[in-house]
Amino acid sequence: MLAVFIGDLSVLVGFVILILPLVLTELSRARDSLWGALVIILGLILITENDRFTGTPMLAVLLGALIISRLLLEVSNNRWQQLSPEEKIALKSFQKWNISIRQLFLIFAKLWSICLELIKALLPKKQTNSTVKKWIRPDPSAESKTLTPKEFFSDETSPSDLKTDPDQNSSLKKSNFTSEDS
Secondary structure, eight states: OHHHHHHHHHHHHHHHHHHHHHHOTTTOOTTHHHHHHHHHHHHHHHHHTGGGOOSHHHHHHHHHHHHHHHHHHHHHHHHHHTSOHHHHHHHHSHHHHHHHHHHHHHHHHHHHHHHHHHHHHHSOOOOSSOOOOOOOOOOTTSOOOOOOHHHHSOSSOOGGGOOSOHHHHHHHHHHHHHHHHO
């Protein structure tokens, strides 16, 4: 139970450290994102492996969390002391926090729109101009007429006119179709 609580707290602190460069650029340093990611990973390990931490390992986890929180407190106090008096006054003002939070929401809104566009690009596209072939049964009430060989061939072509060469046959058939159509 205690490992899960410390893990949840570590994930929250790691997320705050990751967002620190976006909200408070005056207090952030170059490697804050790396340390924030490591604290989040530590928290996730504590949450997922909580059943392994009983007895002495739980005491080690508790003392490690206390040491990390003391180090975090010293680092943040040192960074606060390095600020100029104007920066300290600006950080205490409501306007600075309002602007920072508004910029943070704009960043997350832009990230959300990029993610939605990426999802739309990866989804399969629907085909709008596709021809769907549909099988239609012949109407049983209509008489099915069977063509005789004489009716099948037109006046211009007879079975004796058909050659063994398929190209010549196709030209004969094409000429029949064009003459009937016009």
